[in-house]
Amino acid sequence: MTNYKKSIALFLKRFFLIILIYQLSRFLFFFMNLNLFENFTFQTFLGGLIFDIAAIAYINTIFLIAHLIPGNFKYSPTYQKYLKISFYVVNLIFIATNFIDIIYYRFTGRRSTFGMITAKGMEHEAIGLIPSFLKEFWYIGLAFIIISFLFWKLIPNLNKNLVHQKLTRKDYYIKYSYLVLSIVIILIAGRGGFRKKPLKIVDGIKYGALSNTALVLNTPFTILKTITKKEDIDKVKYFDNKELESIYNPVISLKPKGATIKKNVVILILESFGNENIVRGQTPFLDSLITKSYYFKNGFANGKVSIDAVPSILSSIPSLMNNSFISSSYSLNKINGLPKIFKKEGYNTSFFHGAFNGSQNFDQYAKVAGFDHYFGKDQYTGKEAFDGRWGIFDEEFLQFYATKLSSFKQPFFSSLFTISSHNPYIIPDKYKGKFPKGTTDIQESIAYTDYALREFFKTAKKQSWYKNTLFVLSSDHTSSGGDKDIDKTNIGKFRIPILFFDPSNPKLTGVNEKNFQQIDIMPSILDYLNIKTDMVSFGKSYKSKQNFVVYYLQGTYHYIKDNYYLAFANNQTIGLYDWKKDVLLKDNLIKKDPSKVKEYEKFLKAYIQSFNERVTTNKLAI
Template sequence: MSRYKQSISLLLKRVLIVLLLYQFTRVLFYLFNIELFTEFTFQTFLGGLSFDMSAIVYINSIFIVGHLLPGNLKYNTAYQHILKVSFYLVNLLFIATNFIDIIYYRFTGKRSTLAMITAKGMENETLGLIPSFLKQFWYVTLFFLIISILFWFLLSNFKNNTNPEHSTKKDRFKEYACFIISLLVIVIIGRGGFQKKPIKVVDAIRYSTLNNTGLVLNTPFSILTTLFKKEDIDKVNYFSEKELISIYNPIISLKPNQPTIKKNVVILILESFGNENIGRGQTPFLDSLITKSYYFKNGFANGRVSIDAVPSIISSLPSLMNNAFILSSYSLNKTNSLPQILKKEGYNTSFFHGAFNGSQNFNQYALISGFDQYYGKDQYTGHDAFDGKWGIFDEEFLQFYAHKLNTFKKPFFSSLFTISSHFPYTIPKKYQGKFPKGTTEIQESIAYTDYSLRKFFNTVKKEKWYKNTLFVLSSDHTSGGDKKTDKTNIGIYRIPILFFDPSNPELVGVTKKNFQQIDIMPSILDYLNIKTDLISFGKSYRSKDDFVINYLQGTYHYIQGDYYINFANNQIIGLYNWKKDVLLKTNLMQSDKTRTKKATKFLKAYIQSFNERVIDNKLTL
């Protein structure tokens, strides 16, 4: 029995080492991203411990069985060596994901999931960016290498007795009892306790504030919980069909009393041009264009990553799933989209993205959503302007874009997604030192793209079609600013959105109305006086509605007028007056129960409507 006890002791030591390494990576995660979190409390530590232990026992369940399996096989020297090496490699792989998220979390605002790691169409992008990550964030790589070496040397070896002891029936009974008990312990720890349902990502909110949930979680847990999950959303039945429609109905009926305006439409989606970069010296051209446009001062993204922005802007689909809609099993659903609707009005349609074809699956989504043509890096025919990592520099690709617009049959609808202000923020050597560095790493490349935009508009304003064009500019998501207000659950979604029509002096001014990316599609159709009925989870800029909806890892973020609401686990967990309480410190749930109840009802109806229509493929009439 002594050898069996030694095997148990060895297992516990190895699991404890892994648990300590998880704590170490959490501390690194916090220290390298300290500006993103409010505080690291003991409650946060306890919550993190629970999620760490859950991930560790699931990952190591086969090794636990291998150490505790009754019988003499486990005492074989070769068997123990294989057990040690495989234990080391498997755990090191998962620990590596924690190191990756030390940096990647800055861009996504959430722990990575399986879908983010294995997304089709991202292979070339990932391979191209890895060298840049390793070079720029060498210190993270160095920490990982040190941990890798230390981890191996800390793993003790099994000291096999050359004179095996005689195993009695009592000893075998104890081994089987210990084995069965261990299996039960694995299940209990893996579930996170004795509660009815296993812990989920959203349960991190129980241990800290919304801003700190990434600190409570670990990346292996986020990956494991999405490993076998086939779908992103479930049907909910908060209301009957009649009640649901009376509370919220996504069917928009546009019935203009004026003839259709056959204007060209150009949508420019600006990579990482979050609100934190506007009016701070990095975007002189965009700042000047805002003064000539209809500017949504309270503009919001519907997601945190680029791949969420395109369906939101083009098809008025909010990002209310853990996976991006483009990557989900619903990506082939029939949807309303601007190219589909405008083609019926005689428009030529096209989508441009200067990165390599297949990046972010934009070429596939362009096809699904009905664009006639897609232009990526492969279709670029200008001067050699490859940035060496990502795609064609914005200056050259925007000039290529201007040239192509001249060749399209009028009226046309076209959208372009810029790329140069994407990591690793490469700008042409001839411009290095020309633009202000700003206060964050990205801002020099933001300034370069702003300069490229100025050159684009200087080129196209000479064309006849220019004055008969509606230009819409929107960022895809934020980039992470250096002010406290940039880091709140309001600030991480605030982006510039503006409508610019050179021929309409009435479409000028600043509105404080809450406006989101999914509002762009119905707003364009309304502005052009296009008669249509459609499914849209946004609203027109002419609508009296004043709401915004975001979602991140199990929590819904809802803005209604001056109020911001957190919703998770089927209930409101926070109500704040975000206009007065800009850092969201005062929870008004208990003092304003009427507003809380009303917000709960609307959110449940909105979620039920979205989930039902996505699952049942009823996103069109």
């Protein structure tokens, strides 16, 4: 075998070694999150292999060139040493992202993207949370160290017994032709083989059940696919403007007949209070409050991470792209959410978040949204209550909140985002053993925040503003997992409690069975208070006859109307289910009910086109 052929063989051995490691990390990903996926099938393995080869091909194209570039210089020990080290380091960094997502997936429900790991504010969170993650999930770190060691030991080396040959011009021509051919082959592998369009994140759906998409994908691929995409919004043109408006128009005009009701409005956004955590013994106060409120039984989040919830709830902007709106380049778009609308009505406006300033970029968004005041960890005053990681314990911060509300001129509009039921789920030492542990890691901290809510309302009841206040409570998203199969479906992953509580209005009670989402909160509040306004809202008022919900997760749009749920990806419907009868989404009705598929597709396409056009052209406000 010539030296050049040995270089080709060396690269192929190294390439296949990385494929093996990627497959190993996928099996770890599956077994560590067994309750979140359906069965691991051969199709899942095959699809995963295709995505692994694509990611590895992209990452290692430069190393292919370094291995195969003609010339005797590359056979020197020094060249080979640095080639091996750089090959190891670069690939190990990408392998590490697969291991990180073994745990991070439980919280986001999707593989990490470039936008997620580089979002402004994430660097602050990492400082506080990575140490606790490493402590809690030490076994993942240990597994990665073992893999890192084995990877280095198993990287083959170039045979030292090389016979140096003088290369002729013909030799160079032949070797360059090999190099060019190899680059073509690896680029074809990178695009997923011979296909019309390169492999995309959403193509993972083709190789398994909808809930198994993340298992088919790998994190290096999703990062690479989003590293150059500044926006994550595709330009679509399903309809001309006239037809689009006739199908769906997000402009809502509220023209109440009665006089404006100048009530204070308080929105409490509860960290990870998904349906899997309520009415199960962990939230006695919230459960009791639900019975005194107007409760949206079929409430849904419009995203899977905290950073998606704030624009959804406060500005009626859903999360329909892989990057969160707050961290995207569209975050400075003109928006006309609740803060600005209430400000025109003479309200004092404020936003509270007990974490360090800069967390989740909420402070910047508060400015863009038009809040008068932002209160974070830096603005907190009171007894020492730092949780040692990233913010103020909920009990003390909610008491601080009640005090600040009493200092504001009425009417006021204010929102607070709780933090204690966020990983690492720290509760004050004095409450250790006081609350039920529950069946999942998060539930003790859920019970603590529920207690903090109870204490907040005890204090609030004593204030002069209490009876003249509308309280809205909503979870930001579901938690990392529930203990029932229904919690793990693509419906269950987004089910959250949403309720309106007005202590002065006994008529605003009962259970609403209609489908209701976070982006419906804004128009519903304004409608309830008889505020006259025109706005862009991708939701609808609770008084509306419409009964839909739309959310999105890594390439798949989810649409719920009445009793049906439709999944839409790659420009086509991939699932239709009667989600109230078929709670585990086992019976796909695509072929059984094509007329419903066509009807739902038409609306969803109009919804997507309207959202994409308004975001990209900065038309989120009238």
